[in-house]
Amino acid sequence: MAEPFPLSPSLWAATAPPSAATPPLGEPTRADVCVIGGGYCGLSAALHLAEQGTDTVLLEAREPGWGASGRNGGQVIPGLKYDPADLKAKVGDERGRALVDFAGRTADTVFDLIDRHSMDVPHVRAGWIQGAHTETGLSEVARRAEQWAAWGAETELLDRNAVARKLGTDSYLGGWVDKRGGAIQPLAFARGLVRAAQAAGARIHGETKVTRLEPRGTRWHVETDRGVAVDAGRVLLATNGYTGDLVPGLRRTVIAVNSFQVATEPLTDNLRKTILPEGHVSSDTRKLLLYFRFDHQGRLLMGGRGPFREPTGPDDWAHLERVLGKLFPQIKDTPIAYRWCGRVAVTRDFMPHLHEPAPGLLVDIGCMGRGIGLQTTMGRALARYLTSGQATDLPLPILPIRPIPFHGLNRAYVSAFIAWYRMTDGGVK
Ligand SMILES: Cc1cc2nc3c(=O)[nH]c(=O)nc-3n(C[C@H](O)[C@H](O)[C@H](O)COP(=O)(O)OP(=O)(O)OC[C@H]3O[C@@H](n4cnc5c(N)ncnc54)[C@H](O)[C@@H]3O)c2cc1C
Structure with a gap:
């Protein structure tokens, strides 16, 4: 696959506090657990493992937060793709209750960690608004708001006028507010997790790509491109949309699609007051959803799907810039300052997947677009499981690895679906 767009053009890379030192692995080492991948999952697992007293080493091919965790929209939204009733129907009543409880608290985990470790992460917890772009979308948000309210979440249903007032655009028919949601500077959060994990005793090495995994007796030999290896009791693979071929078939269990974003120059105070005046973050009910928010310095961000291939130039963001101008015509003369993208791993059933292809090798993959x-939270659950061995510590069952049939062809299907969804989602009014 072509080299993904580098981290440097992202807004987050330009505005995050500096990273702690994470030198490459320089010599062979031993650890109870070796975590591969320095995104939220791997970093949270390393932090919680170290806090439990487990000797942990984390290896990241680039710098921690280089993947989706440093490039995302920074919208902290609880829940999974499915609403509580659908989740219970999927996994059964008892397991479903535990899963809904897990999904409903995921935003709490993020804001609690930021507070508990006094992380230098610009954040605000004013709630998430999901705007409905069609009548079907309206019923969807009403059902969602009702179900989450029944689970104790603070929610509010918005009619057409209320959603227009809170979003600053009259493009939506209504919506709901989920007050558990909020905004973070995503790369700052990844870097905050690095510092917290290091303070707890985890060893974190950047610029260290794992090239091979081999079982040796009851342990794992984790080979790297640095010419040195880790001898680990257990391994957690948390490489998500950037998964390669370390575990046979794994890469083919997901479709890794790029999500694209733009950010404007900071808006004037007067313009700023006309959009999201109460500090919400927002995304909508489109299949190829649009998501927007302000950053902590008054830039307006807009995200959505782009071409399936890696971007080749600014034209690949042109559709988002058009959408921005249609939703918020008042900012049409404000220049775009940043354009970037990152990979989201989508599974066939739109659920995150856990695998254990061999004893002592645990895999987490498939985050969809709601992974902050x-x-x-999954990283924390995986840390518990790695120390307890109790499946009840996991929110989801461990599944066999089942590659998507004709995976290569699926890339073509996805491109076709993107084009189809774009058409059926309708334009922005
Ligand atoms: C553009 C975009 C916008 C998004 N917006 C939102 C949002 O607003 N809200 C939300 O909740 N979610 C959002 N998401 C999803 C969210 O960012 C992800 O779900 C989450 O960051 C995934 O974390 P992760 O730790 O699983 O994977 P990643 O953060 O992708 O980390 C995987 C890491 O593994 C490393 N790696 C891969 N192979 C190797 C190897 N062989 N050796 C060592 N390291 C390796 C990679 O370099 C990478 O850093 C968005 C995602 C994208 C891409």
Whole structure:
């Protein structure tokens, strides 16, 4: 696959506090657990393992937060793709209750960690608004708001006028507010997790790509491109949309699609007051959803799907810039300052997947687009499981690895679906 867009053009890389030192692995070492991948999942697992007294080493091919965790929209939204009733129907009543409880608390995990470790992460917890772009979308948000309210979440249903007032655009028919949601500077959060994990005793090495995994007796030999290896009791693979071929078939269990974003120059105070005046973050009910928010310095961000291939130039963001101008015509003369993208791993059933292809090798993959809370909370659950061995510590069952049939062809299908969804989602009014 072509080299993904580098981290440097992202807004987050330009505005995050500096990273702690994470030198490459320089010599062979032993650890109880070796975590591969320095995104939210791997970093949270390393932090919680170290806090439990487990000797942990984390290896990241680039710098921690280089993947989706440093490039995302920073919208902290609880829940999974499915609403509580659907989740219970999927996994059964008892397991479903535990899963809904897990999903409902994922935003809490993020904000609690930021507070508990006094992380230098710009954040605000004013709630998430999901705007409904069609009548079907309206019924969807009403059902969602009702179900989460029944689980104790603070929610509010918005009619057409209320949603227009809170979003600053009259493009939506209504919506709901989920007050558990909020905004973070995502790369700052990844870097905050690095510092917290290091303070707890985890060893974190950047610029260290794992090239091979081999079982040796009851342990794992984790080979790297640095010419040195880790001898680990257990391994957690948390490479998500950037998964390669370390575990046979794994990469083919997901479709890794790029999500694209733009950010404007900071808006004037007067313009700023006309959009999201109460500090919400927002995304909508489109299949190829649009998501937007302000950053902590008054830039307006807009995200959505782009071409399936890796971007080749600014034209690949042109559709988002058009959408921005349609939703918020008042900012049409404000220049775009940043354009970037990152990979989201989508599974066939739109659920995150856990695998244990061999004893002592645990895999987490498939985060969809809501992974800030999910992957941070999953990392904590995986840390517990790695020390307890109790499946009840996991929110989801461990599944066999089942590659998507004709995976290569699926890339073509996805491109076709993107084009189809774009058409059926309708334009922005
Ligand atoms: C553009 C975009 C916008 C998004 N917006 C939101 C949002 O607003 N809200 C939300 O909740 N979620 C959002 N998401 C999803 C969220 O960012 C992800 O779900 C989450 O960051 C995934 O975390 P992770 O730790 O699983 O994987 P990643 O953060 O992708 O980390 C995987 C890491 O593994 C490393 N790696 C891969 N192979 C190797 C190897 N062989 N050796 C060592 N390291 C390796 C990679 O370099 C990478 O850093 C968005 C995602 C994208 C891409």
